[in-house]
Each structure stands twice: as structure tokens, then as C-alpha cells.
Amino acid sequence: MSLNVSGYKRGCSLTELKEKIIETSLTLFDQHGFHGVSVNEIVKACGTSKGGFYHHFSSKDELLFVIHDYFITYVLIKAQEAISESTHPTEKMQKIIQSFVKVFDLYKPHISVFYQESIYLKPPYVEAIKKKRQMYKEIIFSVIKEGIDKGIFRSELPVEITGMSILGMVNWSYKWYKRDGGKTIDEIGDIYVDLILNALLTDKQKEAEIT
Amino acid sequence: MSLNVSGYKRGCSLTELKEKIIETSLTLFDQHGFHGVSVNEIVKACGTSKGGFYHHFSSKDELLFVIHDYFITYVLIKAQEAISESTHPTEKMQKIIQSFVKVFDLYKPHISVFYQESIYLKPPYVEAIKKKRQMYKEIIFSVIKEGIDKGIFRSELPVEITGMSILGMVNWSYKWYKRDGGKTIDEIGDIYVDLILNALLTDKQKEAEIT
DNA sequence: CGATTGAGACCGACTAGTTGGTCTGTACAA
DNA sequence: TTGTACAGACCAACTAGTCGGTCTCAATCG
Structure with missing residues (x-):
């Protein structure tokens, strides 16, 4: 389930949102393609915001x-x-x-x-x-x-x-x-x-x- | 070579531009994907215009x-x-x-x-x-x-x-x-x-x- | 025959909306 | 106080598509 692979210790909910963004956008991309899904749609589907997204991805x-x-x-x-x-x-x-x-x-x-x-x-x-x-x-x-x-x-x-x-x-x-x-x-x-x-x-x- | 398939007689250069648009966009889509190419880029590569494009395609x-x-x-x-x-x-x-x-x-x-x-x-x-x-x-x-x-x-x-x-x-x-x-x-x-x-x-x- | 007309081919400035990305602000933990 | 995790208003750039206009040329008419 977890995408974390580093093996480093980390606070338990540190990358929770990051994983959710990945999982959500994965299903969205699968359905509509990369260009068929906007960042706005991703963050809306995650219940987060632009800030949240760009905090985790450049x-x-x-x-x-x-x-x-x-x-x-x-x-x-x-x-x-x-x-x-x-x-x-x-x-x-x-x-x-x-x-x-x-x-x-x-x-x-x-x-x-x-x-x-x-x-x-x-x-x-x-x-x-x-x-x-x-x-x-x-x-x-x-x-x-x-x-x-x-x-x-x-x-x-x-x-x-x-x-x-x-x-x-x-x-x-x-x-x-x-x-x-x-x-x-x-x-x-x-x-x-x-x-x-x-x-x-x-x-x-x-x-x-x-x- | 010709995409014309109707069998109707037509002026010899009637759909010349249409074919050119198809051929050009084909190579562009192949290289950059459908959403990686804008209509503006297509018409520029064809040496035509927005009007020319939307005259042939809805x-x-x-x-x-x-x-x-x-x-x-x-x-x-x-x-x-x-x-x-x-x-x-x-x-x-x-x-x-x-x-x-x-x-x-x-x-x-x-x-x-x-x-x-x-x-x-x-x-x-x-x-x-x-x-x-x-x-x-x-x-x-x-x-x-x-x-x-x-x-x-x-x-x-x-x-x-x-x-x-x-x-x-x-x-x-x-x-x-x-x-x-x-x-x-x-x-x-x-x-x-x-x-x-x-x-x-x-x-x-x-x-x-x-x- | 030349003049008139009109339809199709095409042009390009324009618009309304959307896009990815930024920036300031805030809540909270250490 | 300082740093992290996020919020959301905001922006410049770009998007597909529109629309009034021009040009060409064949058909029609006098």
C-alpha cells in the first residue's frame, strides 16, 4: 500500500497527502489521460488545495x-x-x-x-x-x-x-x-x-x- | 495518396489544404501527442490560418x-x-x-x-x-x-x-x-x-x- | 462578348474560459 | 521563535473556437 520506500524513519502522517495525491491522480489519469485532468481537478478530488499540491510536487x-x-x-x-x-x-x-x-x-x-x-x-x-x-x-x-x-x-x-x-x-x-x-x-x-x-x-x- | 473517397467529381485542388492539415497534424500528434499540439501550431506548420482549419473541421x-x-x-x-x-x-x-x-x-x-x-x-x-x-x-x-x-x-x-x-x-x-x-x-x-x-x-x- | 453575382475557400484579430504555477497568509508543533 | 504543512486568491500564458471580412472563380445575364 505504502509508496514510501526510503526506509528512513518519518513522522507517521508526513506523506499522507502526497500518497493520496498520487493515488487519486492515478485513477484520474487512467480514466481521462494526463492532459485530460487539471491540477485543480486533482486537488478538488483529494480535498486539498493548490498549495498542498505544490508543497509536495514541484x-x-x-x-x-x-x-x-x-x-x-x-x-x-x-x-x-x-x-x-x-x-x-x-x-x-x-x-x-x-x-x-x-x-x-x-x-x-x-x-x-x-x-x-x-x-x-x-x-x-x-x-x-x-x-x-x-x-x-x-x-x-x-x-x-x-x-x-x-x-x-x-x-x-x-x-x-x-x-x-x-x-x-x-x-x-x-x-x-x-x-x-x-x-x-x-x-x-x-x-x-x-x-x-x-x-x-x-x-x-x-x-x-x-x- | 488521396484521402478523397466520395467518388464525386471535384475541383482538383479543393481538398488540398484539408489533406495537408491531416498529414501535418499526424506527424505533430505522433511526436507530441494530441494535447501536446495546439490548433495554432497546426495551422502555423501548414502555413494556413484558424479560418482555414475550421472551414474544414468543425x-x-x-x-x-x-x-x-x-x-x-x-x-x-x-x-x-x-x-x-x-x-x-x-x-x-x-x-x-x-x-x-x-x-x-x-x-x-x-x-x-x-x-x-x-x-x-x-x-x-x-x-x-x-x-x-x-x-x-x-x-x-x-x-x-x-x-x-x-x-x-x-x-x-x-x-x-x-x-x-x-x-x-x-x-x-x-x-x-x-x-x-x-x-x-x-x-x-x-x-x-x-x-x-x-x-x-x-x-x-x-x-x-x-x- | 463583358458585366454581375454569389458561393465556397480562406484569413486573422478577437474572446471567453482554462491552465499550470506563484505568493502571501495561517495553523500548529517543537 | 522557527519551520513545516497546507490554504486559496491570484496571474500570465495559452487554449479552442468565432466572426466579420476578402479573394477567386464559375455561373448567369444583358
Whole structure:
């Protein structure tokens, strides 16, 4: 629940308003887009004021950055956990997908804002985010490469395009996934894993996997 | 090249400005987003005026709709052509993907605007676009269903999620594809087809396909 | 034939409203 | 007293959209 991550001790209600602003603007941005919501609307929805807002954020753009950074940092950590827990590329891939897909359930508005509004990030912020996005891609790429090197994934696969295909397939969920749809997020994750492994594994490995 | 589709005779330069406004705003929206570009900036970039703009469009929102509608209509026609040309589900899927992927090369800004800015479409317009998007999805779903019914695609695949996976994988290209990247759009399309068919086909069919 | 007319294409100053952001003031805790 | 956390009136800049006017040119008329 808490966005505080510093680990420093702090007065118990110090950033209460800051968190409320983030949570509120997140749902508002999700519904109407970054430019579809004014600072006035945010503060009204929070029951606070312009003063309150600009006490915690230097600009509306900084708020957008904070949302972006919080999300990508979280996802990055989860992916690193996923690959460090396993040794087998198949298992790594499985863990990454399943952990990422869970994020769609927990942080849907974060994701929507992340993918929809990142063009509006101003230069000082955009580089920081780009860097972390690239790190995430590299994790996927490295798993594919490892799988190919070990003869588990098909050797004719181009690493980067295959990686982007997987990312695209999973990321696109934010456009259509709804919590009250027919399938749970875990079921959807399993389907993704099934499709991806069928696309990646060599025929020999596939036989081995089934048994 | 021409957006004119009415079939009515018209003076040869009648809608020249309208097309220029569309083309110009397309690249501007692609770079800065719908709300990142003002009407003043559009008319300045076109060398025209407010009057010129509002002579052709009733509002900035209508311009956004025209861009959306032009693109989705084009894609829809291409997909219908693709499935009517073939009888075999595998071939249909292949044709759809390859024709769609070509669009990324030809209409990159259209696509970016289509996926990024559709939340800003106003109610009268948004329904019209939604309808056509749904039609496109149905085409994909029907091909998958047909493949399963004919025993060509794996029967355990859930039609809709598989369809959305394919759509996501291909659509996501708009986030990263660049014309001067390492691969041509046709090569990328072939990789997509390879991944998708490996994910969908039954083992028996795969053997048959290779020979 | 030339003159008249009128409709569509376009111009650009203008407006009413909104935007992100500032600044002074206040309540309260240490 | 001093610093933090917030309030809300205020502002300059910008926004989408309007409206009276001009120009061009084809159709009509004498």
C-alpha cells in the first residue's frame, strides 16, 4: 500500500497527502489521460488545495515522473527476483511472465499511465525512465539468449524481435484486461506462458517438457 | 495518396489544404501527442490560418476522429481482403499478419495516434471507432476458431485470449519499430508468423507444414 | 462578348474560459 | 521563535473556437 520506500524513519502522517495525491491522480489519469485532468481537478478530488499540491510536487510533470518511476522500479525488481530464483531458462521465462502479469491486477492504472502518457514526460525525467525500461528489456533478452545457447530454445530465433514480441503480447493486456472478465490473471498468465513456450522451445525440448 | 473517397467529381485542388492539415497534424500528434499540439501550431506548420482549419473541421476533436477513421477503415479492408483470398486458416493468419505489419511501414504516425490518443475521442466519435475495432478483432477470432474446428490449431487454445495475444504482439510494434532498424518490415512479419504458427499449430500439423 | 453575382475557400484579430504555477497568509508543533 | 504543512486568491500564458471580412472563380445575364 505504502509508496514510501526510503526506509528512513518519518513522522507517521508526513506523506499522507502526497500518497493520496498520487493515488487519486492515478485513477484520474487512467480514466481521462494526463492532459485530460487539471491540477485543480486533482486537488478538488483529494480535498486539498493548490498549495498542498505544490508543497509536495514541484510541477505536474514531476507527479507524472514519480508515478512512472515508482512503477518501473517495482517491475524491475520483480523481474530480477524472478530470474535469480531459477536456473533453467524455461523456468525463468515462466516466472517473469507470471510475475509481470500479476502487476496488471495490482497496478492497472499505473500501467495505463505508464504506457499512455510517457510521451509527455519532460526531458530531465524521460531519460531516467528510458534507462530502466531498457534494463527490463535486457533481462528478457538475456533469458532468450541463454535458452538458445543451451539448446533449449530454437536457434533460428532473433533474440531482440522475439523479446519484443513477448513484451508486446503481455503488455497489450493493459488495453483489454478487466478484473471481472472471464479469466483470472493467473489463468491468462498460464496461457501466455503456454503460447510463448510453444513458440520458443525446440521440438526435442517440448517432448521433454511434457513428460 | 488521396484521402478523397466520395467518388464525386471535384475541383482538383479543393481538398488540398484539408489533406495537408491531416498529414501535418499526424506527424505533430505522433511526436507530441494530441494535447501536446495546439490548433495554432497546426495551422502555423501548414502555413494556413484558424479560418482555414475550421472551414474544414468543425473542431479539433473531429480532426482526431477523421484520422482514426481513415486508418481503421483501411486496416479493416485489408484484413477482409486477406481472409477472402485464402481458404486455409494457416494461410489466412499469415496473410492477415503480413498485411497488417505492412501498415506499420506505411502509416506509422496514424497508428501511433490511433493507439495513443483514442481516449481523447469524444462520445459521438468513440462509438463509431469502437465498432470497427471490434470488427477487426472478430476477424482474428474467426480465423483462430476455424483453425481449431478443422483440427489445425491446438484445441486447448482459448480463442479470445489467443487472439488478443496475437494482436498485442503485432500492435506493440508501433512502440519500437523504426524503418532504419536492422530488419525490414517483411522480415519482422515473417518472424511474427513463425512465432504465431509455432504457438498455434498442432504437432501433427507442424510436421505437415514443414514438408 | 463583358458585366454581375454569389458561393465556397480562406484569413486573422478577437474572446471567453482554462491552465499550470506563484505568493502571501495561517495553523500548529517543537 | 522557527519551520513545516497546507490554504486559496491570484496571474500570465495559452487554449479552442468565432466572426466579420476578402479573394477567386464559375455561373448567369444583358
